[in-house]
Amino acid sequence: MEHRRLGRSGLNVSEISYGNWLTHGDQIERDQAFSCVRAALDSGITTFDTADVYAGTKAEVVLGEALEGIRRESYELFTKVFWPTGPGPNDRGLGRKHIIESCHASLRRLRTDHLDLYQAHRYDPTVPLEETLRAFEDLVRAGKVLYVGVSEWDAPQIAAAVEIAAAAGFDQIISNQPQYSMLWRKIEAEVIPASRAAGISQLVWSPVAQGVLTGKYRPGAPPPEETRAASGSGAGFIRRLMGDEVLTRVQGLLPVAADIGLSPAQLAVAWVLQNDNVASAIIGASRPEQVHENVKAAGVTLDPEVLTRIDAVLGDVVITDPNIV
Template structure:
């Protein structure tokens, strides 16, 4: 495994991280989820990402239980706050009340004294950014949170938050968690990468394999494998947006290109994401330990300028792909 600094902070995270969205606590049995987490740790992955909203806290419980086996200082544990955790008017968003209360709830579910990276899961237009940033700073001062970040904020929102933090003398945000893969590249087009770099923030990207489409398991003109995420009614809502014939045809061409350099499509897709210097970690999901064993090999794969040019030519066929945001 290789490690990169999280933005300009001193924290180092594995180039491949393990996430729990749509898997742990939901579609993957607890025993299998624990096996995946243990395999990831054994392979050198130190960055583990979850969120309070993933299956209403169940993913945090699974992640925390599995990581109990290891020395707390040996891994980086990330979770998030924003989405509704109840029906009440204050049980969602980024108000001080919701952030503080959900941090305490996440700590209990995770079974830990502190969260390494606490992230705002989305932008909250109904709460002043200053209120959100002060709450995060207070949690950091209390030692309950070590670093703070955001997810899916625009370049303008990132710049505004950084300006407020500097004006108030608050600890800076160190990361952004956007969707980023060969099909969904808005962070390149909409200056998110540039804004983040200016403010010292690293990207910990999710869905780098486009919900499994960039693994080669889904083929154009063929039925969806019965044991896949796309065939599971609990998890196929997101992946369905990728299940287009043109997208699957492009994935097949990319798989052929990957084979030409001795790599699997998933390794190729992850190496493509990691080619971006602003990316600190690519977060994968996994329902089997063998998937993690294959994916971590991506950190050794270097893509030449010629291969990258061929990749762009293939991807040009789906430039109008609509983002999942």
């Protein structure tokens, strides 16, 4: 496993991270989740990403249990705050009360005394940005959070946070966690240039486009049983990528992967890691063998000719417009 620095910080992260959105506490059983975490550790993954909202807080609980007994200094533990975790008006957003209370709750669920990275899961336009950043800073000063990041923030939001933090003497944001894949490239236009200028890296989620880039979904055919597209919780997130035109183009990537000795999933993960602003690609898994397969993308260099072939195959199904959500 290769490691990369996260932004301008001194924190090293594994090129492949393990994330548990839509899996732990939801799609897969506890024992199976434990097996996937063990497979990640055995494969050299040191970076684990979750969020308080995943599976209604149960994902953090499962991850904390799965990592119990592992030397804390040997892995990096990331979580997020923003989405509602309770019925009250202060159980959501990026106000000071919710950030501080959610951090304490995440620490309890994850069975740890500190988070390596605490991330604002979305931007909150209803709260002054200085209040949000000051709350994060206080958690850093208290030793409960080592570094601060954001998730799915756009370029102007990132730039505003960097400016406020610099003026106030706060710890700077070191990461952004956006969706990024061969099919979903909208961060390339504005977010990545702004991040590079600010010394911020990307921790990208869905590098395999929620399984679409594995080639297991075929145009005109129903999704295979026990796949994300066939599940109640996962289908809604993947539906926009399931059109016949997209699936037909993805089938054209299979020989590209085969020609260089990679599986389609490995090709997809390796592709996002070619971007030098990407510190880590977050993978999810419902079976240990998926982890073992995807980690083989670490350290892979794709020749320019391969990248050109990929672009030619995908053509206009690639999403690059930052205004398309």
